[in-house]
Structures are given as C-alpha cells and as structure tokens.
Amino acid sequence: MSLARRAFPLLALLPGIAAAQDTTVRVIVPYAPGGAIDAIGRLFAGRMGALLNETWVVENRSGGNGRIGAEAVARAAGDGRTLMFSADIHLVARQVMRDVPYDSIADFAPVARVAQGPLVLVGGPKVRAETLPALIAAMREAPQSFEFANSALGAMGHLATESFKARIGTPSVETVTYRGTAPALNDVLGGNVALMMAPLLSVLQHVQTGRLRAFGITAATRSSVAPTIPTLIEAGLPDFVFIVWYGFWGPRALPETVVARLNATAQRIAAEPDVARRLLDFGTEPVAESPGDFIAHIALEFARSSGIIRAANIQPE
Template identity: 50%
Template sequence: MERRALLALAAALPTAAPRTARAQRRAVRLIVPAAPGGAIDVLGRLYAPKLAEALDQTWVVENRSGANNTLGAAEVARSAPDGQTFLVNADIHVMAKAVMRNAPYDPVTDFTPIARLANAPMVLVGHPRSTPEGGVPALVAAMKANPNRFSFANSGTGAMGHLATASFQSRAGTEAIIVAYRGTAPALTDVVAGNAQLMVAPLGSALPQIQDGRLRAYAIMGPNRSSRAPTIPTAAEGGFPDLNFTLWYAIWAPKGFPDADADRLNAAVQAASRDPAIAARVAEQGAEPVTEDRAAFTRFVAAEAERNGAIARAAGIEPE
C-alpha cells in the first residue's frame, strides 16, 4: 500500500510542479512615473491586464511620480533587462535632459523602445472673455497690440504643450509670458478662471470646457482636424502650417532587453490596441490607439528627441 501511494504521488508531481512555478513567479512591474488618475496612469492600467493575459504573466502597475516624470524612469533605467520591469510614459520622456539638470540616464540610449500606445491631439484655447473672436489671426493681432494682457499656462517644463507654445510664439512674433504649473489640471483651471488667458492643452482634457463655453478653441495643433471636435480648425488653417504637436504615450524596457522579447511584447501591445474595448477606453482619454512595429517606433522616438530638443534649445528652456 505504501509503495502504491508513493508511486501515485510521484506520478502527480510533474503536473503539480509547473503550477507551483507559475504561482511563485515574480510579477512584472509596469512603472508609471506620474501620479494616479492621469492619462499615463489610466493607459498603463488599461493595457497591463491585456499584456499579462497575452504573455501568461502577472503585471502590477506601480506609481513612482516626481521630477517631471524622471524619478520613475530612472528606476527603470537602473533595472535589469530581464523582462521584470517596464516603463509607461508620455512624450515628456524624451525630454529628460532638457528638464532635469544632471539627468541620471539618457532617455534614448538607456532604454529599449517597445511600442507606442496612443496619440492625443492638442488644442490652443483661450479664456472666452479675455481673448478675441476671429480665430488665430485675430488672436495674434491682439497679442501684438497688447502684449502685457496675455499669458500662457503651461503644464510642465519641456512638456509637449510647452514646446507647442514656444513654437507658436516664435512663428507668430509674440512674447506672452509662459507660467509653469504642476500638471494639466491646475493649468486649465486657471485658464477657465481667467487667471491665465491661453494654453495649449490636451484636447481630451479641454473639450468639456470648450463644449460648455468656458474655453474658446482656436486651433488643433496637428495636421488634421479631430473627429471628436471637427469644427475646430487646424493651426495650418489659421495661417501657421507645420505646427504639429501631438501627445503620445508608450512603453519602454531597460537597455539591453532582448530583441525577440521586445518584438513579442510589441506584438501584444498592437493586439491590445486593436481590441474594440481598449480602443473605446483610449478614446475616453481623448486619444487614439497606435499600431506600429518596434522599428517604426524606434525611428519615431529618435526623431521626436531630436526635434523637441532643438525646439527647447531655441526657446531657451533650461533644465531645472
């Protein structure tokens, strides 16, 4: 009887062992370098379960906010490229050297680009009682006639809205002061209140106030009108072509992450972005999913880093 019992136990072990290994496997960490509730956090928490399911893993989202998103990114840069730690961040990631003195990492060479998740259009808005009707030409004329009457709210040093504002003013020949805030929400709140007159803001964040008349929309800062707000013209339609500033969100691994594993994760991200339920949730954030292979994303990151760095230097944006 004892021998039969031992044989039965031995026969059961090969099937039990993999389950034990799976149960004890470390969870994959997806680092969000921003506070909970923002677009980066929402998108990270939206994609994480889909990626975990596709890759037969457990993913947990961890918020490590601070220093213009560089604290969380630095943690990922220091991590081993073993597939246990990833970064989800916005376009501000490639501006680390422009916004932080002695940044502890290079945002391009110290990371492995995995996949872009989504793009989100930006819009130039104004306080309706402090800015003129008549579109961008009327706004520029008013800013030149009364330069001390206007200021721009800015969500963060080196952020896409900051770069768009600097580029717009350079081309328009205006010199309104740019006031830095700690994030999009407080900056928009001050424009709605009239404490600042203008802002280049994410369309998803500004659209409710545009629709109820608390903000005046001047232009989409991209090549095309938005399907969510088709009546808002582009900057090109207002006489300012090539003002193309779009928010984007993506996933990176530490430097040295194997190419085969990176391609596999990129494919999982693309599959998630094609899921109608994911696309609908992304749209709720005022964004659109992106599907592109890893080579295309790598080229995109390099081009964005070069262009945005040049804009920051021309605008005199100094690291803090």
C-alpha cells in the same frame, strides 16, 4: 547604445506568447494616478498581462517631473520584469531638468508606442479674440497682456507653446509652468492666465459649455471627438502639428526577443475595437508600429524637441 542598433523587424511571436508563466511584471508610471499617462498605461498593462498569462502590476512612482520613476527603470535588470509606461516628455529630461542620472535614449529600450492624441489651443475669459487671426493680431499688439499656462517643463504642450510664440513673432509672451494639467487649466478657467495648449479631453467639456474658446487643434486633421474644432492648420498656421504620444520602454539591456514579444502583444491589443473606443474616451487613438518604427519616431521627436528647447532658451531647472 545607439537607436539604430535596436532597429529590427517585428517577429511573429504571438503563437508562443504565453511562454513565460507565473511572471510578475512591474509597469512603472513615473507620474501620479489619475492622469492620461496612468489611465492609458493601466489599460494596456491589464490587457498585456492577460494576453501573456502574466501578472502585470502598475506602480506609480511620481516625482521629479518623471525622473524618479524613469531612473528606477533605467537601473532595473533587463529581464522583462520591469517596464516603464510614459509619454513624449520622457525624451527631454536632460534638456529641462538638472542632474538627471540617466540618458533618456541610451539607457532605455523602446518597446511600443501605443496611443497618441492632439492638443488644443484654448483661451479663457481674459481673451476677447474669437478667431486665430484676431488672437495673433492681439498678441502682436500687446504681448504683455497674454500668458500661456504650461503643465510641465518639456511636455508636448510646452513645446507647442514655445513653437507657437516663435511662429507668430511673440517670444516675449510669458509661459507659466505648473505641476500638472489640472492646476494650469484652473488658472486659465479662472481668468488668471490667458491661454493654454492643453490635451483635447481635458478641455473639451469647457469648450462645449463656453467656458473656454478653442482656436484649433494641433493635428493634421480634425478629431472625431470634436469635429467642429478646426485644426490650427485650417485656422492659418501651415504644418503646425504637435501630437502627444504614449508608450512602453524597458531597461537598456532588455533582449530584442523580449522587445519583439512585447511589441507584438501591444500591436494586437491596439487593434482591438474596444481598446480603440476606450482610447477615444481619453481623447486619443491607438498606434500600432514595430520597434524599429518607434525608434525612428523617437529620433525625429528628440531632434525636433531639442531644437525647440534651444531656440526658446529653456534652461534646465
């Protein structure tokens, strides 16, 4: 099923939003508890259930770099009772993993993108450079002396890393992939790996205490959470923007009326000031857009991500 088929205007269904009474909705998070995907998913699932007068239950089905949980959603009935909350990494499953039994686009109905946040290029104790130009010069001079820690194959940090290496002409710098942000970051903090493109919130405390040096964030403008950290654009890399984003998907057969109802609810929640404050605690900001806008965003992101993966010769594992 093409993306274009699901592009339709947002329906004003909020007055009848509690039409489905006594409904239990499973929200499958295809990653372990404790990370940003899980935390943001639980924030929205709790609000969605309350607003719709339904019981929304978050179920963590981790494993396979998100594959196990996503497959469960792809095979679920399109009755609105099974949804997935995940991030941009969902789009590139087949490009970075072998034998993926679903199509990340054709087998899912995009429901709502609800939050987004930047990455930060950080260096640990191995890195002596203090500015981005100095870092780039050092990497060009001795690429074998640097490595990038990567939280997961196909994650936005991975794509930003490979794009950065290509941009500055150091494709031979090694990328070391871990199972999650925490172990990757620990090796950077411990001086075992030099650099990382990491989510803002995960590194902010370490930047503030001086354990990590921030060379810039991957957004078009500075973050209100860390206004003293320049963008990488300001630091000398024009148009270098990579934003991690989070959203809801349903099975392919999810009716468009259900998608519209859920999207309207998500938009309403994203506009609540206290939700914006909670998201800020995660280093993100709310996103409120129609299903059609989400579909268009997916198309652009998939094209860019696929191009980066091909150019970097990343092979499925």
